[in-house]
Amino acid sequence: MTAERLARMRQVLDRRQPDLTVIMAGVHKEHNVSAVMRTCDAVGVPEVHAMGVHGHLAVKRTAAAGVGRRVPLRHCSDIEQGVADLKAAGYRILGAHLDPQARDFRQEDYCRSVAIMLGREKEGLDPEARAVCDGFIAIPMLGLTESLNVSVAAAVILYEAQRQREQAGLYDSPRLDEATYQRLLFEWMQP
Amino acid sequence: MTAERLARMRQVLDRRQPDLTVIMAGVHKEHNVSAVMRTCDAVGVPEVHAMGVHGHLAVKRTAAAGVGRRVPLRHCSDIEQGVADLKAAGYRILGAHLDPQARDFRQEDYCRSVAIMLGREKEGLDPEARAVCDGFIAIPMLGLTESLNVSVAAAVILYEAQRQREQAGLYDSPRLDEATYQRLLFEWMQP
Numbered sequence: 516m517t518a519e520r521l522a523r524m525r526q527v528l529d530r531r532q533p534d535l536t537v538i539m540a541g542v543h544k545e546h547n548v549s550a551v552m553r554t555c556d557a558v559g560v561p562e563v564h565a566m567g568v569h570g571h572l573a574v575k576r577t578a579a580a581g582v583g584r585r586v587p588l589r590h591c592s593d594i595e596q597g598v599a600d601l602k603a604a605g606y607r608i609l610g611a612h613l614d615p616q617a618r619d620f621r622q623e624d625y626c627r628s629v630a631i632m633l634g635r636e637k638e639g640l641d642p643e644a645r646a647v648c649d650g651f652i653a654i655p656m657l658g659l660t661e662s663l664n665v666s667v668a669a670a671v672i673l674y675e676a677q678r679q680r681e682q683a684g685l686y687d688s689p690r691l692d693e694a695t696y697q698r699l700l701f702e703w704m705q706p
Numbered sequence: 707m708t709a710e711r712l713a714r715m716r717q718v719l720d721r722r723q724p725d726l727t728v729i730m731a732g733v734h735k736e737h738n739v740s741a742v743m744r745t746c747d748a749v750g751v752p753e754v755h756a757m758g759v760h761g762h763l764a765v766k767r768t769a770a771a772g773v774g775r776r777v778p779l780r781h782c783s784d785i786e787q788g789v790a791d792l793k794a795a796g797y798r799i800l801g802a803h804l805d806p807q808a809r810d811f812r813q814e815d816y817c818r819s820v821a822i823m824l825g826r827e828k829e830g831l832d833p834e835a836r837a838v839c840d841g842f843i844a845i846p847m848l849g850l851t852e853s854l855n856v857s858v859a860a861a862v863i864l865y866e867a868q869r870q871r872e873q874a875g876l877y878d879s880p881r882l883d884e885a886t887y888q889r890l891l892f893e894w895m896q897p
């Protein structure tokens with residue numbers, strides 16, 4: 516561990532956003548899971564949730580190898596329980612879902628505590644997952660294709676959140692609580 | 707072909723952007739090619755270019771099956787020739803590339819004629835590809851990960867272009883020339 520590497524880790528931790536997270540509700544292809552997690556790391560999401568619906572368990576543990584060291588992946592086989600915990604912690608749950616009632620994703624305020632929920636590759640968000648959302652957001656589709664790849668949709672939304680948070684100064688000073696900061700630093704320092 | 711389907715195709719063609727395109731310079735994983743092309747369709751890019759560098763030929767033809775019907779993929783084994791043709795047609799070539807000299811992608815003006823060039827999954831943009839770019843754009847990375855997945859990077863940039871073009875009213879009235887409009891409509895109508 517060089518001094519330079521440690522300084523780099525601190526710089527990254529100083530920009531982590533404790534009130535921004537992602538829920539993968541049954542996303543299962545490894546390349547998608549890995550792409551979502553790289554994007555989460557890049558915009559400062561400190562940890563990601565993989566939640567299962569009716570026994571479709573979350574993601575394979577191997578899928579998060581590598582980037583999972585930088586962005587811990589929390590597994591929860593029961594989406595109702597997992598979401599209840601996040602709501603109790605103050606998160607608003609926004610389902611990324613092409614629904615006629617969804618709002619244009621750019622109209623949402625991502626500076627609040629927010630968890631973005633992503634659906635399965637083929638089926639999208641299951642009814643059980645939709646039922647626990649506080650609202651839906653959609654990315655406009657101007658072509659013949661019906662949906663975007665899930666990691667693509669996640670990134671378009673997360674970089675809108677990054678843009679809003681940057682404007683609001685939320686990357687300007689450290690925001691993680693001290694215990695989380697030290698825990699993550701300790702985990703990252705392991706060889 | 708129902709009347710409804712035909713109306714849908716016309717609506718999509720009315721929003722196609724003749725002065726926005728993407729060059730995949732050696733992108734080769736099928737899931738990435740397909741994700742890039744779905745996003746292109748979704749923001750109104752009428753056709754995409756796959757260009758090779760030193761015999762790394764462009765993408766496998768099968769990769770574009772499906773979405774390739776909606777967004778034709780033009781293959782060109784010689785990137786210098788391919789880019790020269792685009793420049794002659796008035797396109798500015800912007801390399802998506804994490805270079806210290808790159809501009810933040812949000813500072814670029816995507817309402818001009820622009821071709822966004824994407825690099826290979828592992829190696830990024832080869833020197834030959836970089837040499838023909840007019841400028842470089844980078845998406846900010848606030849974490850420990852060094853780069854985004856290529857289809858993710860493409861989407862973040864293309865949806866910024868879509869945002870700017872929407873604001874500028876470029877989706878409000880048809881912009882394809884009549885010959886291209888009719889050619890695409892004819893191709894889409896094939897069973």
Ligand SMILES: C[S@@+](CC[C@H](N)C(=O)[O-])C[C@H]1O[C@@H](n2cnc3c(N)ncnc32)[C@H](O)[C@@H]1O
Nearest residue numbers: 611612633634638639640653654662663665668
């Ligand atoms: C490939 S899509 C699933 C498509 C599925 N047929 C549906 O209708 O929901 C996988 C996930 O990506 C996200 N997604 C894809 N395109 C989206 C868009 N335009 N707006 C919001 N979310 C999108 C959603 O979370 C979706 O559940």
Ligand SMILES: C[S@@+](CC[C@H](N)C(=O)[O-])C[C@H]1O[C@@H](n2cnc3c(N)ncnc32)[C@H](O)[C@@H]1O
Nearest residue numbers: 802803824825829830831844845853854856859
């Ligand atoms: C996985 S990256 C290649 C990484 C390679 N090691 C490099 O340094 O270029 C594949 C392609 O995605 C695009 N890309 C990925 N992250 C990007 C970012 N933050 N800004 C701009 N383009 C990016 C670039 O076109 C890049 O060539």
